Amino acid sequence: MITYALIFAFACYGFGLLATLWRLLTGPTAADRILALDTMVINFIALLILYGVWRGTAIYFEASMLIAMVGFVSTVAFCRFILRGDIIE
């Protein structure tokens, strides 16, 4: 039963990745692209965790935690760069 639930969740997040990719490519504003990138990172974290459950190993949590942190910092850096033209003032 868990296998079917996992496949369903994989399909949902897989679609999510495609949707964010479409938004990333079409824009239209810079803010949209940043938002799409951020959502993409979150979807990817979810996929990694689901893959960890699929394989029955806890090793993917460390990877997803690092991706969560890097994703947050890069989103903020992106926004700051567009807002101020500089990341660290």
Added chain:
Amino acid sequence: MLKRIFPHPLLSVTLTIVWLMLVNKVTLGNLALGVVLGIVIPIMTAPYWPNRPAVRAPLMAAEYALIVLWDIVVANMVVAGIVLFKRNADIHSQWVVVPLELTSPEAITVLAGTITMTPGTVSATLSADGGALLVHCLHTDDPDGIRDDIKTRYERRLKEIFR
């Protein structure tokens, strides 16, 4: 003396617990390392929070956290319903201005974060003097109701917590 070693006891406890959760194994060595981090980091970062307001009512804060958690779950259902079942032409988005009575930056930050996480609202920006909050509402026909809701549900509680 105790105040010098633990300038921010709550932060020290939180850091120790987070460290233990990060290494995912509770041993004496890890606990010792966590305690060292919990003492060193608050002392090193003390210059960054000069006039930190004290949390006056811990029980109120716990109640607030529970209310916000519940609202997040409800908010998700509401937004999911709007996104899935409403046609784009039927979604009436509006800007709402919320005048603030809170003054400390910490309280305003918590309020803005709460607004972003709860039903159909995202806090966009603050007025330059910090006296009003601009909120974007995904779908509403009653902006004044949303404003009053935010003021009575969240701001009133925060005012008592960060007095």
Added chain:
Amino acid sequence: MDQDMTLLAELLVSAFLIVGGIFGFVGSFGLLKLKHTMQRLHAPTKATTLGVGGALIGSMLYFLMIESSVSFHELLITLFLFITAPITANFVAKTFMQGDVVERELPDTGRAFGWAVYDDPPSEKTEED
């Protein structure tokens, strides 16, 4: 008895995984469907947090009840995403407003100063991020 417990655990884990999947889907679908950037901001910031939260709680229950090993990393990831989601949303909103919204389109602040994106704060006070 043991069989029943396993079945219950499987049911619970599957339910959380499916809820997580649905909300993750809604978050990304909203990004695709909604017409205005500020509207699009709503879908991912809310739905995705609960989506990932559902997946994480599902996986935590899975490791707790079926593999019987305790792991706190999921809790940390959930906490981290919940704390950072409003900050990200605020930054994206500001970025959008600076580039694509004119101050005339916004309602008045009702104060002596304009919105922080367009107006400088009064002297001696730093801007709230």
